[in-house]
Amino acid sequence: MAPAVARLRELLADQNKIIVCPGVFDGLTARIALNEGFDALYMTGAGTAASKLGQPDLGILTLNEMRENAQMIAGLDPKVPLIADADTGFGGSIMVNRTVTEYIRGGVAALHLEDQVTNKRCGHLRNKQLVEEEEFLARIRAAVNARQKSGGDIVLIARTDALETLGYEEAVSRLKHAIDLGADVAFLEGVTSKEQARQACQDLSPTPVLFNAVPGGVSPDLSVKEAQELGFRLIIFPGLALSSVHTAVSAAVKKLKADGAPPASEGSPRDLFNVVGLKEALMLDVAAGGKTFQKGV
Numbered sequence: 001m002a003p004a005v006a007r008l009r010e011l012l013a014d015q016n017k018i019i020v021c022p023g024v025f026d027g028l029t030a031r032i033a034l035n036e037g038f039d040a041l042y043m044t045g046a047g048t049a050a051s052k053l054g055q056p057d058l059g060i061l062t063l064n065e066m067r068e069n070a071q072m073i074a075g076l077d078p079k080v081p082l083i084a085d086a087d088t089g090f091g092g093s094i095m096v097n098r099t100v101t102e103y104i105r106g107g108v109a110a111l112h113l114e115d116q117v118t119n120k121r122c123g124h125l126r127n128k129q130l131v132e133e134e135e136f137l138a139r140i141r142a143a144v145n146a147r148q149k150s151g152g153d154i155v156l157i158a159r160t161d162a163l164e165t166l167g168y169e170e171a172v173s174r175l176k177h178a179i180d181l182g183a184d185v186a187f188l189e190g191v192t193s194k195e196q197a198r199q200a201c202q203d204l205s206p207t208p209v210l211f212n213a214v215p216g217g218v219s220p221d222l223s224v225k226e227a228q229e230l231g232f233r234l235i236i237f238p239g240l241a242l243s244s245v246h247t248a249v250s251a252a253v254k255k256l257k258a259d260g261a262p263p264a265s266e267g268s269p270r271d272l273f274n275v276v277g278l279k280e281a282l283m284l285d286v287a288a289g290g291k292t293f294q295k296g297v
């Protein structure tokens, strides 16, 4: 088993732990989070769409774009598990099989598959459309089969977006059926209150439940501690890096436009390259007998 999946399974086995995953979407944001020593990272589809395509979270990304991004992020530190968004699986059962196989080969430790139609949208937007439960369960079954056939491992997270239109009972029932098929973690998208969150964690126990922390979305704002007290075992912050980048870059370009001068820089180019592994890269060349970087840069 790949070290990151084994590590994630170990973290999930610890009932007293909540796994905190900052949402990242590219090499820089992933490195920044890795440098802080988080147990796991989350690759957001919304952030990947915004950063790679300049597009909203509407199911526009293809498997290859998502897998390529996930593989790159997972490879930055193969010991740290990456949980990656896999949207609807990008097609029917055959495509879900391919998606799961590709994510496993890419070194991804966990992925989530949802029950929205392929023409999907962010879970915190309105008027989501769902596939029938049978189709959702076919996605999960295809994922479980692909995992088994791969000879490798990946943690499967079943996500339902059914709460908005079908209500709590139906949404939890979909997750229970997905768990029966082999999903390891339950993701009830868009929980609307703390009471509902606590109930879901109880109803789905002992399966670990994931909380999606989206400030300004439909769910209550929860700290890590509050989420753990409610019974959640994982918490993702998909918009953390995306909204920080948005705020910082907006302020910087506004200042450049208004003043004709950028904001004061917080570091040299070398400082920034160090965030993304400059020292390690130089050491690789020196270790291989290269002379170019012997004296540093």
Ligand SMILES: C[C@](O)(C(=O)O)[C@H](CC(=O)O)C(=O)O
Binding pocket: 023, 043, 044, 045, 046, 047, 057, 085, 121, 122, 123, 124, 212, 214, 238, 239
């Ligand atoms: C978790 C999510 O799927 C994502 O793409 O990160 C999104 C988050 C978001 O758009 O803010 C979601 O559908 O909740």
